[in-house]
Amino acid sequence: MFKKAAAVLLCLGLIFGFSYGADHTAEAKTKVKTYKNCKALNKDYKGGVARSAKVKNKGGKTKYKPYVSKALYDANKKSDRDKDYIACER
Template sequence: MNHIANMVLAGLVVFAGMAAPSSQVTLTQASTVTTFKNCTQLNQRYPHGVGRTGAHDRVSGHAKPVTNFAVSNALYAANRKSDSDKDGIACEKR
């Protein structure tokens, strides 16, 4: 199966021309909103985390910020407890 078919089966829709960087996956409001127990569970489905629209990864030192997290205000709100650094991205991971 190709990449686009896999995304459709996962319930994800990517919009071309969105303001989000091209490496981010933007989820539609129709996506199922799930509250995950912890980051391990969330990262199984969203490997780089989930952030709200306009969020930027807060990093220290020379680390590069994560930019390829999934974007969904509703999904982030459901998992806000997992955003330990309060930067608008839950469970960010490179």
């Protein structure tokens, strides 16, 4: 009897623990900073922000490698003037 009760409590603890963690990470993903302009974005990310690691820069040679983040790029898409999926590249 004790083993069944312990197993049920353990299962419930795992279920609630994972569901809490899933909600917490989903909330963290929605809080992505939107920058006013490229000068502000480049203070935090010198090379700009790329949507994925596979994108190529259309503008030529750059000095810094861009930070890769789909969520951050999507929040600052307006700053990608040449539409190469890298915002504010330098």
